[in-house]
Amino acid sequence: MDDLTEMLKGTLEGCVLEIIGSEETYGYAITRQLNELGFADVIEGTVYTILLRLERNGLVQVTKRPSGVGPPRKFYALNDAGREELAKFWAKWRYLSSRINRLKEGGR
Amino acid sequence: MNFWEKVTGSDLTRDWKAFGARVEALPDDYREAWDQIVAHLFPYGDFTGRNLTPILDSALGLLEVSVADGQSVHEVLGDDIQGFCTALAGGAGARTHRDRWREQLNRNVARKLSRLGG
Numbered sequence: 482m483d484d485l486t487e488m489l490k491g492t493l494e495g496c497v498l499e500i501i502g503s504e505e506t507y508g509y510a511i512t513r514q515l516n517e518l519g520f521a522d523v524i525e526g527t528v529y530t531i532l533l534r535l536e537r538n539g540l541v542q543v544t545k546r547p548s549g550v551g552p553p554r555k556f557y558a559l560n561d562a563g564r565e566e567l568a569k570f571w572a573k574w575r576y577l578s579s580r581i582n583r584l585k586e587g588g589r
Numbered sequence: 590m591n592f593w594e595k596v597t598g599s600d601l602t603r604d605w606k607a608f609g610a611r612v613e614a615l616p617d618d619y620r621e622a623w624d625q626i627v628a629h630l631f632p633y634g635d636f637t638g639r640n641l642t643p644i645l646d647s648a649l650g651l652l653e654v655s656v657a658d659g660q661s662v663h664e665v666l667g668d669d670i671q672g673f674c675t676a677l678a679g680g681a682g683a684r685t686h687r688d689r690w691r692e693q694l695n696r697n698v699a700r701k702l703s704r705l706g707g
Binding site for chain 1: 654657658665
């Protein structure tokens with residue numbers, strides 16, 4: 482689906498948190514996972530800036546690991562603050578999607 | 590950074606040399622993207638540009654890892670390198686020249702207003 486970027490902007494951070502929450506992972510893998518999910522427009526640069534923000538806000542634990550090729554990779558895992566933030570994201574999402582659905586169904 | 594480095598900027602020269610060597614190792618299209626990143630990040634620099642070093646280091650790190658993954662630079666950065674740089678600099682808490690000008694302007698206006706009022 483095209484032109485999802487604007488709508489995705491606010492929720493992408495939550496999506497990345499969810500992906501990191503299920504297992505420790507790195508930038509490239511996160512981007513691939515989002516692409517496979519159907520968010521074809523998401524590029525690594527975007528995911529990377531989100532990861533930097535999560536790191537700065539103290540929501541993730543970062544480990545540098547050597548990779549087979551090239552420089553070492555940064556692996557990300559959620560810490561307690563990150564898990565709390567993820568729970569908040571889903572609560573907000575439930576609220577938002579229920580309201581929008583209600584609107585679509587004619588305000589019932 | 591010790592006092593000597595702070596005064597002479599020798600640490601900056603060293604950092605830039607190290608960046609240069611790493612950039613040399615990148616493919617052509619990546620090098621081009623790097624030049625654009627540097628150009629777009631420049632306005633976020635403080636007086637010496639020292640605050641940009643960690644930002645540039647992380648951007649270069651991303652490029653290096655992406656080359657190793659065999660991705661094209663377009664897959665990694667898309668068309669909006671400026672937007673990427675804004676997010677990068679914003680994420681690192683860098684302040685721009687514009688922010689400082691704006692603050693200065695606000696201060697001057699406030700001072701003039703208070704003089705009028707007094």
